[in-house]
Amino acid sequence: MLQSHSRTDGRLLAQFRKTTIQQGILSKHASGSALISFRNDESQDESTSILAAVTLQVGQPRCTAAFSAGRGDIDVTVSSFKEDDSINISVLQSYLQRTLDVCVQEAQEDLINTGEQNHYHPLLLVPAKAAIGLVVTVKILQNAGNVGDAALLACIAALMDTRIPCREHGISLDEKTGRIWWQPKGYDFERKKEGSVTTWCRCSERGETQHKMRFPLLPLPVTIGLYCNETSEVDDKRRNWLVDPSSAEECLMSTMITMVVDGHAPEQILLLDFCPSFGENNSICSLRTKDLALVAQIAKARAEELKRILVA
Amino acid sequence: MTEARPDGRSANTLRPLSCELGCLHAADGSALWKAGNTHVMAAVHGPIAPRIATEEHADKCRIQVVIPTSSSSEWEAFLTRILTSCCCTQLYPRCILSITIHVLSHDGSILAAALHAAVSALMDAGIEMKTLPVGVTCLLSNTDILLDPTQVEEDESASLIIVLENSDADQMLACYSSNSLNQSVQTILKCSVVAARVSQAISAFWRIAIESKVKQQCETIFS
Numbered sequence: 001m002l003q004s005h006s007r008t009d010g011r012l013l014a015q016f017r018k019t020t021i022q023q024g025i026l027s028k029h030a031s032g033s034a035l036i037s038f039r040n041d042e043s044q045d046e047s048t049s050i051l052a053a054v055t056l057q058v059g060q061p062r063c064t065a066a067f068s069a070g071r072g073d074i075d076v077t078v079s080s081f082k083e084d085d086s087i088n089i090s091v092l093q094s095y096l097q098r099t100l101d102v103c104v105q106e107a108q109e110d111l112i113n114t115g116e117q118n119h120y121h122p123l124l125l126v127p128a129k130a131a132i133g134l135v136v137t138v139k140i141l142q143n144a145g146n147v148g149d150a151a152l153l154a155c156i157a158a159l160m161d162t163r164i165p166c167r168e169h170g171i172s173l174d175e176k177t178g179r180i181w182w183q184p185k186g187y188d189f190e191r192k193k194e195g196s197v198t199t200w201c202r203c204s205e206r207g208e209t210q211h212k213m214r215f216p217l218l219p220l221p222v223t224i225g226l227y228c229n230e231t232s233e234v235d236d237k238r239r240n241w242l243v244d245p246s247s248a249e250e251c252l253m254s255t256m257i258t259m260v261v262d263g264h265a266p267e268q269i270l271l272l273d274f275c276p277s278f279g280e281n282n283s284i285c286s287l288r289t290k291d292l293a294l295v296a297q298i299a300k301a302r303a304e305e306l307k308r309i310l311v312a
Numbered sequence: 313m314t315e316a317r318p319d320g321r322s323a324n325t326l327r328p329l330s331c332e333l334g335c336l337h338a339a340d341g342s343a344l345w346k347a348g349n350t351h352v353m354a355a356v357h358g359p360i361a362p363r364i365a366t367e368e369h370a371d372k373c374r375i376q377v378v379i380p381t382s383s384s385s386e387w388e389a390f391l392t393r394i395l396t397s398c399c400c401t402q403l404y405p406r407c408i409l410s411i412t413i414h415v416l417s418h419d420g421s422i423l424a425a426a427l428h429a430a431v432s433a434l435m436d437a438g439i440e441m442k443t444l445p446v447g448v449t450c451l452l453s454n455t456d457i458l459l460d461p462t463q464v465e466e467d468e469s470a471s472l473i474i475v476l477e478n479s480d481a482d483q484m485l486a487c488y489s490s491n492s493l494n495q496s497v498q499t500i501l502k503c504s505v506v507a508a509r510v511s512q513a514i515s516a517f518w519r520i521a522i523e524s525k526v527k528q529q530c531e532t533i534f535s
Contacts, residue, residue, distance in 0.1 A: 065468075090385040098386075102492035217492070268494050272472065275390055275486035276397035284397050284442060286483035289501055296497035 009040050009246060016244045016302065017047075021153070021309055023161040031056050032162025036154040038146060038244065046246075049141040052154035054134055054162045058180055061124055061131030066105070072123020072131040074104045078151065080140040086247060087140065087147055095148060096138065099219050099260060099271060100155055104134060106217040122164065122213050130180055132164055145246035148258060149221045156219065157310060163210040218263030218310075219270050220303040224295055225253035225277070228285035239285070243298060253277045254285035259299040263307040266300040318464060319348075326460045326510060331428075331521040333436040341437025345429035347460065349419035354429035356437040359407035373404035379413045379426065386488075387423055394475055394486050395430060400440040409439065420462040421449040423473050423488060428514070435522060445485050446514045447475045448507035452495055457506055470494070474507045479515050481508035 006012055017038040026033035032054035039047035061070025078093040107122050123132040136158065138151050225245040229238050242249055250256070260271035274287065321327070327348030336342035341356035362368050377391045395411065411433065413426045424447035431444060451461035451471045461471055472489040481504045493500070 088385070088389060091389045094384050094386040098491075217494075262494070267496055269497060269500065270492050270494060271489050272487050272493065272500060273489065274484075275393045275475075275488070277393065284477060284485065286477050286480075286485050288482045288484075289504070292484070292501060293497055 007242065007246075008248065009046075011040065013240065013242055014298070016305075019153075019306065019309055021157050023157050025051070026053050030054055030158075031164070032158045032160070034154050034157030034161055036150050036157065038144070038150055040144075040246075046144040047142055048144045048146055048150045050147070050150040050154040051139045051141055052151070052158040053137050053139075054158045055137070056162075056164065057133040057135055058125065058130055059133045061121075061128065063128065064105075067121050067124070069120060069127035070124055070129075070131055071105065071121035072133055074100050074134040074136060076100060076136045076138065076155070078138045078140070081142070084140070084143050086250070087143060092148060092151060093138075095273075096136075096151055096155055099152060099221075100136065100159070102270065103156065103159065103215055103217055103219055107213045107215055125180060134159070134162070143247060145248070145250055146223050146244050149223050149244070152219065152221045152260070153306065153310075156215075160212065160215065160310065163212055166211055216264065217270065218307065219260045220263045220266075220306045221258055221260045221271075222295075222299040222302040223256060223258045224298060225249060226255040226257065226285055226287070226291070227252060228254040239291075241294070243302075250277070255287065257287070257295055259295055261296075261299045261303045263303050263310070266303040267296075269296065269299075317458065319462065323456045323458050324506060324510060326513065327462075329514070329517050331432055331517070333432060333521060333525045339433075339437075341433045341435070341439070343429050343432030343436055344416075345425055345432055347421060347425050347428075348462065349417055350421055350425045351415075351417035352422070352425040352429040353414045353416055354426070354433040355412045355414075356409065356430075356433045356439070357412075358409040358437075359404040359439075360410075361406070362408040367408060368406045371405050372401040373399070373407045373409050375399060375401065375409045375411065377411045377413065377430065379415070381415045387426070390423070390486065390488055391427060391430060394427065394445050395434070397485070398431075398441050398443050398445050399434065400442060403440055418463060420464070420466045421460050421471075421473075423447065423490075424449045424460075427475065432518070432521070435518075436525070443477050444515060444518065445475045445477060446479055446511035447473050448510055448514075449473045450503040450507060452493060452499065452503070457499075457503055459506065459510055466490070472500070472503065474504050476504070476508055476511050479508055479511040481505045 017040050020037045022035045025035045030053035035051050037047050037049045062073050063070045076093055076096045078089050125131055136155050140147060225242045227240045255274055256277045257274035262268045262270055330346035332344040334342060335344045336355050339355035339357055344353045359373055375392055375396045377388050379388055411430050413430060415422055427447040449460055449471055451458040451465055451469055453469050470491040470493045474484060475486040477483040477485045484504055
């Protein structure tokens with residue numbers, strides 16, 4: 001069923017648009033950036049393009065049960081290049097915030113552990129006093145459908161491109177003025193202890209003062225639309241699945257499903273959101289057990305493809 | 313063996329439910345839904361003509377859900393979509409149905425309680441519905457699936473709310489996960505099966521609440 005029909009833009013029902021990712025596009029102005037584009041080859045003018053930029057701010061750390069000394073936070077802001085009633089900016093912002101918070105929480109530094117496991121979060125500068133906050137700014141340049149997936153991928157790619165200052169090069173906090181001082185480049189790094197932890201940063205090997213974070217959890221999304229055709233006599237043909245729906249198709253869907261899986265272990269589902277859509281179809285189209293299993297299979301294949309693109 | 317929960321419930325037990333219909337006389341329909349220490353009040357105004365003409369649809373009613381105390385607009389959009397699909401909106405064209413939800417006491421499973429309060433208020437307002445959506449919050453702990461978690465339990469682990477149609481595990485209307493689940497699809501399907509068993513109790517409770525309200529009104533009219 002999925003392979004026998006085609007859409008208005010010429011794609012098959014199970015065919016995704018071509019995904020291109022450009023990282024470091026704003027390298028002079030932001031700590032990390034990425035431009036994502038979902039483009040249909042046959043129609044070059046219509047594409048979903050999202051630009052994400054990550055900047056760093058120093059502020060109070062967030063103390064949690066997992067990180068008692070505190071950890072850095074992430075703040076997402078979404079805006080659109082031009083007014084578009086089909087996008088609910090606040091809902092998209094809330095969705096990105098919820099997903100990226102999980103990703104940043106599990107982030108790790110690129111360290112050589114020579115002693116016990118480092119319990120400090122990579123964004124933490126001075127325990128319980130100062131941490132780096134990631135400010136992610138998302139700009140919707142063009143909307144041709146499936147903005148949620150594109151925005152999340154742009155944020156993930158920008159975070160992977162982000163360089164944070166290395167803590168091992170000496171950080172001190174002047175509590176009177178609230179200023180944080182980093183030792184200048186070329187500082188003769190000495191191996192030092194932080195409590196019971198001894199770490200050795202890879203930056204010193206490369207002669208750098210900044211490094212990228214590693215993300216053990218890599219959230220990769222897939223959005224699929226379900227269209228219910230009540231007029232069809234065959235039960236299987238009443239339900240049609242469209243992956244990566246375009247903006248015209250989104251208006252007609254009965255249900256929209258977004259599944260976020262872990263790129264390093266695609267069988268693990270990180271987030272699952274689906275609800276009835278505001279489509280023209282007035283009928284209720286619920287998901288069945290086998291529908292969810294099908295969506296999980298599609299999400300797994302898509303995650304493997306996206307991971308290849310991100311890592312390349 | 314399943315560990316005992318802090319409030320002494322088993323894994324599949326809901327907190328005590330309470331539903332008071334028609335508690336707000338100024339609204340067209342209202343309901344106060346209580347699940348343990350989680351108290352949510354919903355008020356329905358409408359169907360009425362919208363103030364701005366561009367907000368109306370020519371062939372159906374527009375449903376608007378507002379949660380003033382919530383900082384997440386995702387919840388409003390989630391509830392709006394569910395209620396729009398479940399109500400017979402084509403019976404009230406060019407009208408707007410406004411549902412305001414106030415969280416009076418927060419102790420976990422807020423979204424499910426808000427959904428139930430909104431549906432109860434719609435029933436109190438006499439709005440015709442195609443089906444009754446039942447929401448069950450499932451907490452995915454290391455050992456088991458816990459239903460109707462409290463705030464303390466939700467802070468420790470990820471949870472997801474599954475909305476079922478007609479209490480059928482094979483008819484999932486909606487789903488929302490609050491945090492990182494990190495689970496397989498089989499675990500999520502197991503949640504829907506567990507939720508389906510419990511949702512029948514919620515549907516039965518709704519019937520009792522409506523019957524007692526109608527009986528009380530009859531006694532008042534004919535007294």
